[in-house]
Amino acid sequence: MLRGGLIGAAAVTVFGILLLFGDNYALRLGTTVAMYVTLATAWNIIGGFAGYPSFATAAFFGLGAYTSGIALSNGIPLSVAWAGAGLIVALFAVMLGLCILHLRGHYFAIGSLVAADVLREITNVWVSVTGGGIGLNLPLPGGDAETQAKLFLCVMSGLAGAACCAAWTLTRSRLGVALRCIAQNEDAAQVIGIDTGRSKIAALALSSLFVGIAGAIYASWTIYIDPSDVYDVSLSVKPIIMTLLGGVGTVTGPIVGAFAFLGLEELIWRNSLEFHSGFLGLLVVALVLFLPAGLGQLRVGSIWTRIRTVLPPEARP
Amino acid sequence: MLWLQVLVNGLALGGLYACIAAGFSLVWGVLNIINILHGSLIVLGGYLAFFAHLQLGISPFLFAPIAGMLLFLPGFAIQRVIISPVMARPVLMTLVLTFGLTLFLDNLMLVAFTADYRKINLQPPLGVLEFGDVVLPLDRLYATGIGLVSVGALWLVLRSTQLGRAIVAVRMDRDAASLMGINVRLTHAIAFGLGTAMAGVAGALLAAIFPISSLSSSGYLGKAFVICVLGGLGSVPGVVLGGFALGVIESYGALAVGPENALTMSFLLLIALLALRPTGLLGRKGFT
Amino acid sequence: MDADPDGPPAGGEAVRSLLVLENVSQRFGGLLALDELSLSLKQGEVVGLIGPNGAGKTTFVNVVTGVLKPTSGVIVFDGHRIDGKRPDRVARRGVARTFQIVQPFPHLRVRENVAAAALFAGGVASQAEASRVADEHLAFCGLERDADKPAGSLSLAGRKRLELAKGLASKPKLLLLDEVNAGLNAAEIDEALRLIAAIAARGITLLLIEHLMKVVVQSCSRVLVLHQGRLIADGPTQEIMRDEDVIEAYLGRRYAEAQRGAGI
Incomplete structure (x- = not known):
């Protein structure tokens, strides 16, 4: 509780400072971190609370971006387009869930991973509506560059706040109890009367709703989207890494993880444009090997112990 | 006779597809790990074959077994050093780990070889076989034949060598195998090495027919998924069945909905299969 | 099916009996785990279900609790069809179970x-x-x-x-106890027996799936004997203990083992 309050206060302070004094770069970083918080918190609902290793974040994000983009191109107002995109993505998540949520482990992971590929290919081919591989230009929202940047910071932060509130409410709700039981022992959960199918679909839909709206806002923010960008598999993996960094299955974990991840990403971007996804890969490997329980586990001594256990016996000093 | 030509096109890819998926299926079955890295290793095998042809003039068909041998050791080492410590962890961890390795290797290849598509030009071209109206390019016939032979060799290793029996025993019951005196850690590393070796063979054969690029690793990984789910996990006959099934389905799919939709169709097919029959068409357990 | 969660109320005998199975079979490939099983449990009874390993006891529990959908046959609980219903629905209807291998969160x-x-x-x-x-x-x-x-x-x-x-x-209206005493020592079993008696005193119908004869003899008024998926005996505990077929098929060998297992 205390930790949550502190993190919330810190986030609001950062938001206020950015809004008052932030330059363009700072505003961009702020909006990005708000988006990351949203994605990681949303993933945590299905991946952390319910324990289902979903790789469908990119699918929900891209579908949200394109739904909203197409709606805006046809003159639909901004707020309607964003909310509508969220709802359509949630509907898609329900259908996807009906197809793959009865699967466990690897099979579920694959099914969720493929969802983004299917949507990307359909977007690529359906040129008349989506613009195909060339991408889609969105109409500019009004106002000068700085007003726009502040608008998107506010909207994305609001969404992140809403996602965190939803996650916090969830931990205290019946559905939250059901998801925790499902994550630990699904068969036993069903035997004590939990409608596991409906609970899992609810979790996936709630998760996808926030991801879809985040995609919609992202599309308006960047003004231009293309399939390889918004359906990129790294969008599915980054929220997982952030959540692992901060701690899986907690409300504050994804928030902390998102900030930490953005910091690392900026560091890598600055120092290596060419090899940044390679560094990201190394970071992921190091994280899984040395910090599987997240940053909370970070102690210098323990890292050395981990390194020693990873080395084959004959190579240990 | 269009349908016959389409059938031949599909079958001519079947053995190659079986080869793409065999190592992936072996690793999944024996180590209970989805090796996301598999697609990148196929691309790496392809590049090795490309440069072996360009620099040394070795035919990719002859080079295929060499590519397999070259990739065995790195696979063995990766399993031993990086994957072994997380074997007992939840699915999510091993998936994220091998994904990280893929990001690294893909980026490495992108920097080293650029994103350009490279094509091996066989001199002289192999030409085609003709049966009436039906045409069969010889390069595809060779690739699919060598692919099948490699998968068959893997099958023989599993069936009739002591090492193979150890691998099968570890797959069936890790603890019992350990009690029987089998070194489970070593067996895991060897099985993973065999998996990467098969990826190397498949990559070399692919490079003989198709242009390769460091961007195409996820496409090969997707095919390996589909083939495993089609044929059922962890069986060599299943992989062969799945490989030919995917070849034929893609071939007819390209005819029916256009080649640009063929990939979408095979992915939709995968989701449909997962929804209805996740144990595969054969639906059996056990690596045989 | 799903549109009608309760199924039609069944008439006649089902009203007096809490659980009725009619010709229930469960087939796994070539193996017939339950073979045309018909039985009924009355409200408030404490019944033992015994049989050698592989007789189909746990399959029986899985079929009744909805984990497995029976290949054929009808299961009526408290006046409602429950065969093929999902486990969570069966649970909310009043069938609870414990697992042979304990399953906590x-x-x-x-x-x-x-x-x-x-x-x-x-x-x-x-x-x-x-x-x-x-x-x-x-x-x-x-x-x-x-x-x-x-x-x-x-x-x-x-x-x-x-x-x-x-x-x-x-x-629960019906509680299925799948080997709750397996692996316990004598003192712990005595404790469990007291608990079972206290639960029965609350009027909950109990079905004990047991290996330990001591528990069955002390707790149950009636015993069902499964052998190779068929019900080979069904009657008052004392009668079943004297039944030649049962002793032949099961008890003769098992009784002594069970006594040893109970630590006596």
């Missing part, structure tokens, strides 16, 4: 485990209420001192009692 506290059962199968309205109900059941099962421990940290005997508490929190 290891990272939840002991109290939270029981509260979850009360919240879902037990139909308790709020989490606060569920927590209060859970404490009652924990006290009843002698686990009140462990309420705040993670369930994964309990001893085997503790986890077996946790299973019972979860089962009770589900507010």
Whole structure:
């Protein structure tokens, strides 16, 4: 509780400072971190609370971006387009869930991973509506560059706040109890009367709703989207890494993880444009090997112990 | 006779597809790990074959077994050093780990070889076989034949060598195998090495027919998924069945909905299969 | 099917009997695990289900609780068809079970485990209420001192009692106890016997799947004997203990083992 309050206060302070004094770069970083918080918190609902290793974040994000983009191109107002995109993505998540949520482990992971590929290919081919591989230009929202940047910071932060509130409410709700039981022992959960199918679909839909709206806002923010960008598999993996960094299955974990991840990403971007996804890969490997329980586990001594256990016996000093 | 030509096109890819998926299926079955890295290793095998042809003039068909041998050791080492410590962890961890390795290797290849598509030009071209109206390019016939032979060799290793029996025993019951005196850690590393070796063979054969690029690793990984789910996990006959099934389905799919939709169709097919029959068409357990 | 969650109420005998199975079969490939099984349990009975390993006892539990959909046959519980219904629906209708291999939610506290059962199968309205109900059941099962421990940290005997508490929190009309005594020592079994008697005294119909004859003889008024998926005997406990077929098929060899297993 205390930790949550502190993190919330810190986030609001950062938001206020950015809004008052932030330059363009700072505003961009702020909006990005708000988006990351949203994605990681949303993933945590299905991946952390319910324990289902979903790789469908990119699918929900891209579908949200394109739904909203197409709606805006046809003159639909901004707020309607964003909310509508969220709802359509949630509907898609329900259908996807009906197809793959009865699967466990690897099979579920694959099914969720493929969802983004299917949507990307359909977007690529359906040129008349989506613009195909060339991408889609969105109409500019009004106002000068700085007003726009502040608008998107506010909207994305609001969404992140809403996602965190939803996650916090969830931990205290019946559905939250059901998801925790499902994550630990699904068969036993069903035997004590939990409608596991409906609970899992609810979790996936709630998760996808926030991801879809985040995609919609992202599309308006960047003004231009293309399939390889918004359906990129790294969008599915980054929220997982952030959540692992901060701690899986907690409300504050994804928030902390998102900030930490953005910091690392900026560091890598600055120092290596060419090899940044390679560094990201190394970071992921190091994280899984040395910090599987997240940053909370970070102690210098323990890292050395981990390194020693990873080395084959004959190579240990 | 269009349908016959389409059938031949599909079958001519079947053995190659079986080869793409065999190592992936072996690793999944024996180590209970989805090796996301598999697609990148196929691309790496392809590049090795490309440069072996360009620099040394070795035919990719002859080079295929060499590519397999070259990739065995790195696979063995990766399993031993990086994957072994997380074997007992939840699915999510091993998936994220091998994904990280893929990001690294893909980026490495992108920097080293650029994103350009490279094509091996066989001199002289192999030409085609003709049966009436039906045409069969010889390069595809060779690739699919060598692919099948490699998968068959893997099958023989599993069936009739002591090492193979150890691998099968570890797959069936890790603890019992350990009690029987089998070194489970070593067996895991060897099985993973065999998996990467098969990826190397498949990559070399692919490079003989198709242009390769460091961007195409996820496409090969997707095919390996589909083939495993089609044929059922962890069986060599299943992989062969799945490989030919995917070849034929893609071939007819390209005819029916256009080649640009063929990939979408095979992915939709995968989701449909997962929804209805996740144990595969054969639906059996056990690596045989 | 799903549009009508309750199924048609069945008339006649089903009204007097709590659970009725008619010609229920379960086939796994070539293996017939349950073969045309027909039986009924009356409200308030304590019945033992015995049989050698592989006789189909656990399959029987899985079929009744909805984990398996029977290949053929009809199961009526409390006037409603339940064959092929999902486990959570069967649970909410009033069928609870314990697992032969205990299945706690290891990272939840002991109290939270029981509260979850009360919240879902037990139909308790709020989490606060569920927590209060859970404490009652924990006290009843002698686990009140462990309420705040993670369930994964309990001893085997503790986890077996946790299973019972979860089962009770589900507010069952019928409780299926799948080998709740396996692996316990003599003192723990005596404790479990007292608990079973106390549960029966509440009017809950009990079906004990047991290997230990001592438990069956002491607790059950009636015994069902399964052998190779068929019901080979069904009657008052004392009669079954004298039945030649049963002794031949099962007890002759098992009885002595069971006595040893009970630590006597």
